[in-house]
Amino acid sequence: MSRFRCSNGLVCCLVKSPRGKLSLNLGNPLSPRRMATPPKLNQRVATPPYLKQRKMVTLPKHYLELVSFGFHFNPIRKNFMILANFEYPRDETAFWVFDSVFGSWRLLENQPEIQYKNWKISDCVENKFYVFCPIMCYLEIFDVEREEWVGKYLPNLDKLTPIMQEWNGKLSLAHVTGDLQAHIWVLDEAKDWVEVFRQDLGEMGLKDQAIYARFLLGGTFFLSGNDKYVTIDVETGCSKVIPDHRAGLDFNFVRYQPTLCTFKKPSRRRKLKNKEKTH
16 A cells, blocks of 8 residues: 545545455444444444445546546545546546545646646645645645645755645644755645744754654654654654654655544446536
8 A cells, every 4th residue: 555645534645456456445443343343232222334334345447557646535525636647648637536425537628837747745635635746836726616726836845755634624834944944834815825833853963864754643853864763843843853663664644634434336226426516
C-alpha cells in the first residue's frame, strides 16, 4: 500500500497487486479485514457499523496511469469524491473525478490553466481541493460544487519541501527554509496567506542538519531529520527532540481521525436508480 489519503475516518490508498497492477482501495482501517464473523454482543446492543466491513473495497479502475489523487468523504451525506491527475501516453495529464453517487470516473470539462505533470493534491477543505506545484510556488483551488479552478501563488519558498494540509479548519502550509527557519502559513477567508508561526531551529542546536516539515496535529508541529524527530508547541514555542530508533527507515505519516462510518460497494440496482435521476 502507498499514497494514503484520509478524510473523516475513511482511508483511500493505492494498492499494488502481486502482478504489479495498481488500484485505489477504500475502507475503514478500524474494521478487521480477516474477521470471520462479528463478535457476539448483547442482543440489546447493536453491532457497530465498522465491524460489518471486513475488507477494503476496490474502486473501478482507470485506463490511464495515476499520477496523484485527493480524497474527501462527507460524513453527513455519506458520499465521497476523488480528484485524480492521470497521465496520457504523450506525457500530458488531465484531472478526473470519481463521485460515489454515480460510481464512475469522469473527465473534468474545466482543467487548470497551467499544465504541469507532478501536481500535489492536498486536503479538501470546505468542499475545495487544493492542488499545488512547489517548483513554481503556485496553487490551484478546485471548487467541488462549481467545478471551477482558481489560481493563486504560494508564499516565497527557498526550499522545495513544503507540506500542505487542513489545520484547524483552514488550509495551512508548513516548511523549513535553507537557514533552518520553520514557518507555518494559513489561507484566510480572503484567500490571503497569513504567517502564524516562525521558529529558528538553529537555536535548538539543529545547525548544519537537514530538517523537514512533516505534519501539523492539534497545536504540535512535527518535523524530522536524519536520525531524530522534532516536535514544537505552536503556542509556546517549546520544542522536544526525539531520537529515531528505526535505523534510518523512512516512513510516511498519515493523520487519522477514527469514525464508525463504513463504505459499502453500491449495488447494481442503486446505480441504475442514480442514472435514471440524471436523465
